Amino acid sequence: MNIDDATLMAYLDEALDPQDAAQVDAALARDPELAARVARQRRLDARVRTSHAAALEEPVPDALVQFVLGHGAAAPEPAAEPTAAPSNVVAFPPRKRARTLWTHLGALAAGVVLAVVALPWLRGTGGADWVQGADGLQARGALAAALDDQLSADHAGKVQIALSFRDQDGQYCRAFRVESARTAGLACRGAQGWSLPVLARDAEHAQGELRQAASPLPPAVLDAVDARIDGDALDAGGEQAARKAGWR
Structure with a gap:
């Protein structure tokens, strides 16, 4: 079995059938x-779920549901009317499968940290969003503005913030x-502004009108956060x- 990123995402979301899940378990053991x-x-x-538990349990907006249904998705079957249970039977609520970080931050895409000395697109000024300074890359322009002002819940715009935290310093x-x-x-906030200890080339992501609100993050970024x-x-x-x- 090929244990690719999509398979691992499904494994963490408990979406694999028992046979495939067992194969992943065996691969993890090896x-x-x-x-x-x-x-x-x-x-x-676990950390993200703890901090955003309320937001993660919010229902999907009706406008988004209608958008999906209007673009070819099948309408859900109406729920069956509950039947009266015998007095000696205790009714338990349906099990809610935990939604993992993979669901909300996207698939664990294949990625690699980009070295400034190796890749031309990070040399020199680095375009409009970062500049090479004496102590490494520094955010500027729209990226710096988003890091200063934008909240994780704001998904519109050029920059999307996945999460914020305090580091061990x-x-x-x-x-x-x-x-x-x-x-x-x-990006981490220091005396000189937002430094960029990690930049990674994002994986190919789905194009089109409808996108996940939470965007994919490469393994290098997730590892740096962890x-x-x-x-x-x-x-x-x-x-x-x-x-x-x-941010001080």
Whole structure:
């Protein structure tokens, strides 16, 4: 069985059939690196779920449902009327399958951290969104503005913020992606502004009118978040307070 990213995503979402899930279990037992990778995703998933539990349980907006139904998706079957249970039977609510970080931040796409010395698109000024400074890459332009002002819940615009957190040095960090550049990264706030310790080429993602609100992040970015995060990701209130304080 080929244990690709899509298979791992389905495995973490408990969407595989028992036979395929058993094959993934066997692969994890044989491959310590793969097992560590899955463990990192589960840890980060737990942190994000803890911070955004209320938001993750919100119903899908009616407008989005109507959009999907209007573009060829089959309408759901109406729920069957419940039947009266005998008095000696206790009715339990349906099991809710946990939604993982993979569902909300996208598939764990194949990616690689890009070295400034190796790739021309990161040399010099780096375009409109980052510049090479004495201490590494620094955010500027629309990216810097989004890191300063945009909340994770705001999905419109060129830059999308995936999550925000404090690192082990007490600095605020934010994972992001820049759709037009097909680039994702991690930014951490320092005395000179937002430094970019990690930039990764984003995987190919679906084009078209309808996109997931949460965008895919490459493994390099997720690994960097997992290595730096101290505690849980900020919830909406935490982000608003940090923004008001200038991320200091």
